[in-house]
Each structure stands twice: as structure tokens, then as C-alpha cells.
Amino acid sequence: VSWRKLPYITPITTGVTRFAQDSRYEAVHVPWKKQWNLRIKSVQLHDAGVYECQVGTHRKQLRQKITLHVKDIKITGTQFPEKGGIMFLFCNATGKKHAPNRINWFKNGERLFSERSEKMSIKKTISINAGVMTSSLVITDVHPDDNGTYVCRATSLEDETLITSLKVNVSNGGSSYPKRGNHI
Secondary structure, three states, rough: OOOEEOOOOOEEEEEEEEEEOOEEEEEEEEEOOOEEEEEEOOOHHOOOOEEEEEEEOOEEEEEEEEEEEEEEEEHHHHOOEOOOOOOOEEEEEEOOOOOOOEEEEEOOEEEOHHHHHOEEEEEEEEOOOOOEEEEEEEEEEHHHHHHHEEEEEEEEOOOOEEEEEEEEEEEEOOOOOOOOOOOO
């Protein structure tokens, strides 16, 4: 019994032997069920795809394909912006079968709208091939009142909801320590 990820021809596992260099992969044999399962620990976005199980006998080879969909959401960006500076937050979300169709931003439980603030901009892009929707939240002239917990909520057509958050703390910028000069 071998497992591989399509379109690659090299097996991930054959029997209980792992050929993949990635130690997250493991073949699990369940003898009383006559099963050979592929276990992937700490699944990541790039693990999504079509996997094939091959069972070879003297007379024929049986193949079964299984599609792995990975749902994920994360926020990256400026967690500690400086006062008067610019804060960039990016939310990347993937759905089970398709990219989410909607991403909303919240700060401390209140929904954010870029139309309500001159210093805030919210933009969304979608990558159909990758199945990812990205939303950017940009706030200019950051001040301490921009401190808080920012939440990104993605919703798909299948009514799947993914939520993540990031706590942002505005720093006063600069340093209170005097700069050292060049002494000769």
C-alpha cells in the first residue's frame, strides 16, 4: 500500500516506511479494519490537494483518490505600530472547497467600515486558483485610541465561518533614552 500526493510520482509512504522528508506524514495500519491511513500532523495550507492510495497485487493495481481541503485564517501585519505611523493588517482566509466570499473586520467587537473614516482603508482580493481571499486593513496616523483587539471574520457560501484575532498596541515611537554620539 502506497500513498502519494498528485501530481507527484514519488510515494509519501509505502507500507509503514516514509519516503517523504517531512516527518509530519505517517502511514497508520489498522489491521482489524484492513485499512492503511495517511496521517498528516499539523496540517498546513500547502497540504491541500489530491492524494492517491495505491494497493498492488500480482494481478492488478487498485487506486483511490481523496481530496484534502484545508480551511485556515490568519492575521499578519503591524502588531506594534508607532504613534503617528501607519498600521497594516492582512487577513488571509481559505474555505473548505472555495475561497470565502466575505471578510469583515472588527475592533473591540465593533465592525469597521472604511467609508466611516478618512484614515482607514479596507480592501479585498480573491485568488480563485488558490482558493484564498485576502483583506487588508490600513490605518494611517495611528494613535493610542487605535489600540485594541482586531478580529477578522471570513464567511463562505457554504455558511462556514472562520474567525481570528490580533491584539494591537500602539507605541509612542522613538526612544526615551538619549542617543549616543560618536566620541573620539
